[in-house]
Amino acid sequence: METFLFYVLGVVTLVSAMCVVFLRRPIHNALFMILTMIGLAGLFMVLHAEFIAMVQLIVYAGAVMVLFLFVIMLLNLERLKLPEDVQGLRRWFGILLAVGMACLVFPALRVVLPGGTAKAVSSGLLQNTDIIARELFTTYLLPFEITSVLLLSAIIGAVILARKRTKQREEG
Amino acid sequence: MVTLHHYLILSAMLFALGAIGVMFRRNLIVILMSLELMLNAVNLSFIALSRYQGSIEGQVFVLFIMVVAAAEVAVGLAIAVAIFRQRGTVNINDINLMKW
Numbered sequence: 001m002e003t004f005l006f007y008v009l010g011v012v013t014l015v016s017a018m019c020v021v022f023l024r025r026p027i028h029n030a031l032f033m034i035l036t037m038i039g040l041a042g043l044f045m046v047l048h049a050e051f052i053a054m055v056q057l058i059v060y061a062g063a064v065m066v067l068f069l070f071v072i073m074l075l076n077l078e079r080l081k082l083p084e085d086v087q088g089l090r091r092w093f094g095i096l097l098a099v100g101m102a103c104l105v106f107p108a109l110r111v112v113l114p115g116g117t118a119k120a121v122s123s124g125l126l127q128n129t130d131i132i133a134r135e136l137f138t139t140y141l142l143p144f145e146i147t148s149v150l151l152l153s154a155i156i157g158a159v160i161l162a163r164k165r166t167k168q169r170e171e172g
Numbered sequence: 173m174v175t176l177h178h179y180l181i182l183s184a185m186l187f188a189l190g191a192i193g194v195m196f197r198r199n200l201i202v203i204l205m206s207l208e209l210m211l212n213a214v215n216l217s218f219i220a221l222s223r224y225q226g227s228i229e230g231q232v233f234v235l236f237i238m239v240v241a242a243a244e245v246a247v248g249l250a251i252a253v254a255i256f257r258q259r260g261t262v263n264i265n266d267i268n269l270m271k272w
Contacts, residue, residue, distance in 0.1 A: 020189075056215075
């Protein structure tokens with residue numbers, strides 16, 4: 001089972017990484033990057049690093065890639081070379097995907113739909129998180145505090161860099 | 173049976189792909205994405221080594237790497253936005269002021 005999962009996830013990760021590097025349009029690169037992150041999170045699960053896998057999903061596949069997509073759409077690098085007939089098939093495909101996604105994630109449907117009867121096994125996750133937290137807050141306490149300073153300086157730097165400098169441009 | 177070598181080889185391939193992206197793509201944002209790919213390849217080898225050596229330190233390091241990568245992405249994308257405002261492009265062939 002572990003071998004099977006490794007090969008499936010490894011192939012998914014590698015193929016989507018190739019798409020990240022070799023496809024032309026940045027938006028496709030970003031979307032395949034999300035797939036790469038999800039594949040890597042699955043590999044972390046196989047390696048019994050459950051906490052890191054969840055952090056990978058939330059931080060990378062969630063926050064970082066949303067930031068990438070946001071900047072790509074903000075800069076509008078594609079110059080809108082889309083064909084005119086986007087309204088037809090693509091809209092129905094989108095609606096279908098949205099409904100499927102709602103069925104998948106909407107918890108109210110879980111009540112209606114029959115679910116499995118097995119109990120949730122969370123001891124492994126708790127143990128992994130437990131060990132990491134103990135290490136992080138005892139042995140690696142000083143680096144942990146330093147990363148908070150690093151994040152603060154990154155926030156300040158990003159805000160200052162991306163700020164619109166209208167006054168300077170008028171003067172210069 | 174999956175051994176440590178499998179994970180290390182996969183990690184090396186991901187890292188090589190990221191390096192190829194950094195070297196051959198000309199779009200600043202795609203270069204940043206390839207950089208993320210390389211960092212993730214390193215994360216994978218850290219986790220695999222942590223699993224097969226039976227120590228938790230690798231996972232703690234991966235957390236720190238993720239923090240650094242998130243900060244790097246935030247600052248890098250802010251630089252990309254600033255450059256785009258200034259020059260109207262993110263093609264690194266056109267951004268050559270500090271190239272020798």
